[in-house]
Amino acid sequence: MPISKSTIKYVKSLRLKKFRQKYNNFIVEGDKMGREALNYAPSLIEAVYALDSWLETHASTLANDKKHPVTEVELKKLSLLTTPNQVLIVMRHPNNDLSKNLLAGQMSIYLDGIQDPGNMGTILRIADWFGIQTVICSPNCVDTFHPxxxxxxxxxxxxxxxPEANLETVLNLIPNIPVLGAAMDGINIFKMPNIPNQAILVIGNEGNGISKITQNLITQRIAIPAAVNSQAESLNAGVATGIICAVLKGGR
Amino acid sequence: MPISKSTIKYVKSLRLKKFRQKYNNFIVEGDKMGREALNYAPSLIEAVYALDSWLETHASTLANDKKHPVTEVELKKLSLLTTPNQVLIVMRHPNNDLSKNLLAGQMSIYLDGIQDPGNMGTILRIADWFGIQTVICSPNCVDTFHPxxxxxxxxxxxxxxxPEANLETVLNLIPNIPVLGAAMDGINIFKMPNIPNQAILVIGNEGNGISKITQNLITQRIAIPAAVNSQAESLNAGVATGIICAVLKGGR
Structure with a gap:
């Protein structure tokens, strides 16, 4: 059955946060991500638009009413990518509620106004690598379900x-957790005498750093050491997150 | 004097490698980068197109024939950015020749087919932070003077x-230098018994990793440890570079 104009309009609308929230849905595209979505979150899948060959190979266990075979031309009409890759999936938002249980005994990340979608995605990927289960996003971050x-x-x-939350809300849930934040005058991460087994690591906005209100809640200032004669002013937010997580989680 | 159509055409042409090579020029945009260009490489500056206020504040030492005051409207016509920021500079390429002297006694980076301009720029920024003076680019990398x-x-x-070079060329210049490359079965970077004081750190392509021909030249396989139960397959190329440089250069 050909894909209707209203389906195309609906899927395309999910590029905007307004419609993602209205419908409680978002889009996942491409062969690799499609396979991972089927593998890790089959219950959240609402509709799979894919080439016949992809559906046959990867979606055999999926209910038939969720499978929508499409042609290359139809996929191109649905896709937000310049080069669509076999499959586009509409998924429901997962449960993203914040709780004390998520944070207790863990290192978590708090993103303070991260605006760049690439940085946000890179940071979630870093968390995944280092076994960090929760990346809390301040309300002024880019939406984590942005394509x-x-x-x-x-x-x-x-x-x-x-989950989306203010740092104050986080600290109300779990009051005495150490809050680490990068600062020029912070302690060298390679020389921290004690790495807390539970902590919130704050990562600031790409241009403006950590906001004043968040600064005041930091309990331990930390720093990535630069070369002695370095003229560089800063590192990319994703890179800084990766280095800090590697040293605090991987280096022990 | 208003900016001519031929000037606009010329400046815009520098978005393409073909014309950057033909004219030996490239473009630098924005207030912060403009100030740094005047500060670090005044001799390479060919022309500064900027608002009057910017020229007065930041370009007082620059020869008059290189200063071109422009209006906001004119700057928008010259600029490759959606939001131009006060200044656009046309610069000559710096001397980017490779020599043994650049590499001896140093850690350098070799990029093996890095395609994403953001990753390439991020890696140069990491090198700057950690005091790495040379990032060698394989001929199939994105052009380092891409805007x-x-x-x-x-x-x-x-x-x-x-500089642009093959790894073979590098190793002809400096034959016995250790060549480090990330691999799943590499030695944990936090547990390397000896960190060489001179080395080439190879970073592979975003999707395909390190090419076969380069693989064969690696003398030490290294790895960034993931969490025990991590399902993540990899880290972003820039993030991986940052972590390795931090541990090998910053962590000692």
Missing amino acids: KVIQATMGAFLRVKS | KVIQATMGAFLRVKS
């Missing part, structure tokens, strides 16, 4: 939770 | 050299 975020996660959105 | 690379470096292109 470009989802693409950049390489599937990490299926395994890492990304 | 999006330049933007992502945040000025690092002014301080880090990025």
